[in-house]
Amino acid sequence: MQSMTTEETPITAQPGEPKAFARTKRVKVVLVLLGVFLFAMATGLGLHSLRNWNSPPGLPSSANSRAAPLPCHSSACLDAATRLSVAVDPFSQPCDYFLFTCGSSGATRGRQRGKGTGHLSTSGEGERTTRREDRRRKTENDTLADRLPDRQTLLLQSIKNILETAVGLRPPDHLEEKARQFYRSCMDKDSIESRGSEPFLKLIQQLGGWSALGWWNRTDFNSTLALLMGQYGTFPFFSVYVGRDPNQPHNTSYIQIDQPHFQIPTEWDTQSQTSKANTVSLRPFLFSSLQYLTLLGVPSMTRLMHNGLYIALSSELAKESSPLHHRLQTNRLYQKVTIRALQTLAPVIDWLGCLEATFHPLPISKSDYVLLHNLPYIIHMSDTISKWLLRKEMMGRVPIQTYMILSLLQTLLPALDSRFRQTQRNLSVALGNMEEEEPRWKHCIRRTERGFDQLLSHMVRDRAAHEEADELVRNLYSSVQSKLADLTWQDEDSRNSVLKRVKSLTPRFMAHIDKETLAQLYSEVVISEDSYFSNYLQSLLLERKRRNQLFSHQHLQSDVLSVTPLLSGRNIIFPTGMFLPPLFHPSYPRALNYGGLGFMMAKDLLHLLLPDIHTQSGSPESVGGCVWSQYISVTEGPGRMGAFSLSPSQKLEVWVQYTALQGALQAYQNSLQQHQSDTSLLDFVHTHLFLISFTQISCDPYPYSQLMTFEPSFLVSVICANSDVCPSRMTCRKKTLLEPGSC
Known part of the structure; x- marks a missing residue:
């Protein structure tokens, strides 16, 4: 047997001790030392395995905890x-x-x-x-x-839970309670059904009556139009919204005026370059408008006349409407004119009065610029209304008023009883829309968001903004950058260009409005839990306030129903609604x-x-x-x-x-x-x-x-x-699910 190392003390026989005994003693000592060595090795391997067993796959052992993860x-x-x-x-x-x-x-x-x-x-x-x-x-x-479910449904379910959960004893005028009351009134179908068409008929009386119902104070055409645009968000003859001019470097917001969304179904004639009523769809449309007149109590003896005049006026107005691709080809988009010039081009409309009502209390002047998206239609619309107003009494202002009343009905239809909504649904199906009608709770959440978007965004943010969400965003964006750096690029210029752009962007959460601004925005809103129709009218005024905010450079995006990030300048905006259960929770x-x-x-x-x-x-x-x-x-x-x-x-x-x-x-x-x-x-x-x-x-x-x-x-x-990150190999009894590859 070889001698021990120099650091160990050699074992030798003592004088007078038999040689055989000395050899036996040396063997025992060696065996004891060997046993101690093997025991120490086994213990070390066991501890190493235990530490790896309690560690997540794919991580170095230095980063792992020895203790098993605690349950949440x-x-x-x-x-x-x-x-x-x-x-x-x-x-x-x-x-x-x-x-x-x-x-x-x-x-x-x-x-x-x-x-x-x-x-x-x-x-x-x-x-x-x-x-x-x-x-x-x-x-x-x-x-x-x-x-x-999909993300949009999950977000709607989370908002539903927020709106249906009472938070202590709060007064009815508390900001969050206003949104909850609006939602509850929308969900109260029994109350809506019991009122029938009465709320809309009362509103018509406040507007000066309707000749189809036998009483009309012959209100001035432009004053009625301004009231519909300003108070009820209804634009019968043209649409109005706020947007940027893509042809200008300074992202200035302008009033945009476009052709309206026509109720009558039309089709584009490529030869005559005009729109005409779709003959196949015209019959169900005629039936639906007749049904609306019936539900509103128009007498049978005058119902057909009003319906026929409504169809005729709709068809004539729609002639000069055109699809977007045609307007792009003919450069009809973003034509900048002053309100004074627009008044000359389409004189039948009191443009300054109507726009002042639409954007009240913002100041509007004749020298302000607006952007037109179909000037030929605007001119045709003005000429058509002028001709109809100058006809004899039977064919004069009566069809114009009926057209405006039925346009208002389309705006307020979601707040009326199920007979009106079913009539609309029947027409939609007849026109080929076979999508299932969404549940009532989803409809009410979307309706609540339209009026109370900024308040609802604040309510969601209070439940979604956490440090854990910020950490998730940072780690994820860093990981995505590293994945892009590892790609095989066509050339170095492409690689540098993309990586430089990605590095210049800053991930941020969607901006929110402070409580003071919210209080000011919703202070004048009065919500009645037992009258959805009046609440609906209040939400239209809130939509006007939101539209006015678009003129401000400080306008904060508050699309609470957004579920995906978006680019805004040099920022990647993450909507707070993404970070709600069951997809995310800080305790998960x-x-x-x-x-x-x-x-x-x-x-x-x-x-x-x-x-x-x-x-x-x-x-x-x-x-x-x-x-x-x-x-x-x-x-x-x-x-x-x-x-x-x-x-x-x-x-x-x-x-x-x-x-x-x-x-x-x-x-x-x-x-x-x-x-x-x-x-x-x-x-x-x-x-x-x-x-x-x-x-x-x-x-x-x-x-x-x-x-x-x-x-x-x-x-x-x-x-x-x-990779080796999985807890076990994915094998079947017959074969391995996938052989190791290198994708």
Whole structure:
């Protein structure tokens, strides 16, 4: 046996001691030392394994905690746990789960519409696909039923919860209570039904009556028009709004005047360059207007006459309207004229009086400029009204007044009983609109937002603005920048140009209005919980105030129903409504926030920053093709991998969503590097919980999934095949789901 190292004391036999005994003693000492060494090695390996076991995959051990993540017990987490408890764990059913489509969402519809890009484009393939889908249908339906709705619906549900939750004992004139009262009055269908058409008929009396009902004080045409425009947001003969002039460098706001949205269905005649009533749609339109007259109590003996005159005037006014593409070709947009010049061009309208009423209390003068978007129509409209006003009594002012009354009815129709709304719905269906009518609660939230947008934005912000949201935005934007830097660019100039632009942008949350300004804005608003019609009229005045704010450079965007980021100058604006449960909560495990909302935000950022990335980089095409080939290898077998191809837009979307998932995961890992801890949910931790969160929202159809040829949750299997971040290999009994690749 070799001697010990120089640092160890040699063992030698003592004088008089037998040699055999000495050898035995040396062997025992060596064995003891060897046992101690092996025990120490085993203990060290055990501790190292335990630390890695409690660590999120893909992170260096120095960043991980030795203790297992604590479970989250907040009320928001308990709700999330209830939702996830019935969800499918992608690592427990890897054989079938990632082959599903998104049911009736845009992804499936997009694939069925596409020709030559999906499975249904080859002979016999449809039959095999049908058999395969039949085998999966029950499991798929159960799985998709557990998915979260699209982002817009989730936001509306969150706002619904805010409006329906009472906050202590607050006086009726409290700002937030005004929005809640408006919403409740909209939801009170019994009260609305019981009033019928009475509120609208009372309003007609206040406007001076109506000849169709037998009484009319013959109010001046322009005074009635100014009242409709100023008090009731109704623009019968032309539309008025505020906007910028794209031809000017100084983003000055101007009054914009355009052709109105005609109720009568028209079609464009390319030969005569005029619009005419659509003969196929004219009959249901005539029936609907006749039905409105009936509901308003117009006597049968005069009903047909008023309806006929209304149709005739509508048809004549619409002749000079034209579609946008024609106005673009003929340079009819953004024609700048003064109000004084407009008065000369279209003299029948008292332009200064009508615009003063529309923008009260803002000062308007004849020297102010307005932008016209169809001057030939404006001139034709003025001439037409002049001719009708000069005709005999039967054909004179009566049709003009009826036209204005029925235009007002269209504005106020949502506040009337179901008979009016059903008449409108019947016409919409007859004209080919087969979309389902949205639930009443959604309609009432959208109506509340139109009048109380800034107040509602403030209410949402109070519940959504958190430091955790700010951290999510920062980490995600940094991760997206690093992904863009890794792309293969066509040349160095393209790379530098894009990266410089992305670096110059600043992510921000949507600006909000302080409470003082809110109080001033809504101080004069009086809401009655038992009269939706009067509340509706109040909301029209609030819309006028909002329109007036557009003239101010300090106007703050408050689109509370927005669910995607937008570019504004050098800022990327993130709406606060994005950061609400169930997509986001500050008490959630960060894996839940990053895996769901983080993925969707990364996807939106890539679309926002690089709308034409395919012209500057080859990465989208190569990565999209690689992921598609992996999908084909699983669904059809290796022999079919070259049988199908994706369009450029589909390859781009596959790249966007795969890169977004990678970027969101990288952002989450960076977050763990910074904080070195995260909570758990249902014993799911870190990357495992991150990927489960992603699969719950990957069917969100808003707004790009129609380009995906497979359900995005399949990307989990690609992530697991191309990296070591997953908690386990995704294997089936027969074969590995995907062989390791390099997409």
